[in-house]
Amino acid sequence: MISWQAKALNLFLKQTVKRSIENTKDVNKLRFQMLALDKFVFGTSANIQHSKLVRAGTLCDEIQLKFSNTKKKLLYVHGGAFVFKTPAIHNNFIARLAEPLDLHAIIPDYPLAPEQPFPAALDCCYDIYQSLLDAGTLPEDIVVAGDSAGGNIALSLLLRAKRNGLPMPSCCVLLSPVADMTQSGMSSVENRYSDALFSLEVMLHCRNWYLGGDNTDLHNDEISPLFGDFTGLPPFMFHVGSTELMRDDSTRLAAFMQAKGVDAHLQIWHQMPHVFPLFEQLPESKAALIQIIDFIKKHLK
Known part of the structure; x- marks a missing residue:
């Protein structure tokens, strides 16, 4: 069963945000419209402190x-x-995750496309790791986590770290990661109209902005980490909604990782919108947060 709060959020997203950004080719308009989502927050706990620090530039x-x-770090790569x-x-969301685990969370303000296309964001986050x-x-x-585009960057940085001989973190949590820039998953077709937030057209525009319009190999695992070699990666947890365009990015990642011996856990949530754990108003968000906390506790000694 889907909660009434989730039904209301799906309706809001479809009728306002998705409709306003559909087929947009103006990145500044997209940024302005997405600011509507940034109002869906309550105050953070009084036990939490926020600061800013320059790391690796x-x-x-x-x-x-x-x-x-605490010496325990959470490197979180935000979506967008x-x-x-x-x-x-x-x-x-990160504060709600960091508080019960006593984690020191680090959220890079990485460079955005199209002004700074691939691989600028990945280079930045890799350097911080x-x-x-x-x-x-x-x-x-260290725990590595990310959502949506941030999930792409987080997984790509671990694949690069493995190639370069860097040690792996304790575990990784990804929320609705963008893992396949070829859009070969069936959910790209099946959920084209059911996704409450993004249309396929908007996703393709964002992909082109990120890649800088070049004829880049979309199977490059630093662009589409779905096609990477997952041997030796740490335990993973995925959360994704059943009606998302990117549902199959998570389902195939989990399956491919398991085939390589990676301890990968997948949670598919019925009719939940993209990166729903970020919306603390949802009962499903609270339930997902508990699962994520338990998963990290299990692997972060």
Whole structure:
């Protein structure tokens, strides 16, 4: 059963945000329209402190418990179709994740397309991951997470880290990751009209902005990490909605990882909108958060 809150959110997204950005070819208009989502937040806990720090040349939002000396880090790569950001809603979710786990969360303000196309965002986030290791953070004390486009970047940076011989983090959590730029999953067709937030046309525009309009190999695993070699990756957890355009990115990632011996957990949520765990008003968001916290506790020693 889907909650009434989720039904209301789906209707709102379809009637306002999706309709207003459908077929848009203006990135600034898209950014303006997506600011509507950034209003769907409540205040964060009084136990949380926010700060900013430059890491590896990139300004990062930093979230952690007040007076905490934890060494455990959460590197969270925010979504936004590679071209926009919603810092309020993302930081609110990350705070709800960091507080019960006593994690020091790091959220890179990575460069956005089309002004800075691929691989600028990936290079930035990879450099920050490497900087954590270089500063003495143990890999088993790091959690990597991301949503949507951020899920693409998070997974791509781990594939690059493996190729370069860097150690893997303790685990990784991805919410509705963009993993297949070829759009070969059946959900790209089946859910073209049921997805509450994005149309296929908007997704293709964002893909082109991210790739800079070049004739790039869409099967490159730093662009479409679905086609990477997952051998040796850490445990993963995926959360995705059943009616999303990108549903099959998660289902195929989980299946391919399991085939390579990776401990991959997949949760498909009935009729949930894209990256629904970010919307704390939803009972389903609270339930997903509990599962994510339990998963991280299991792997973060």
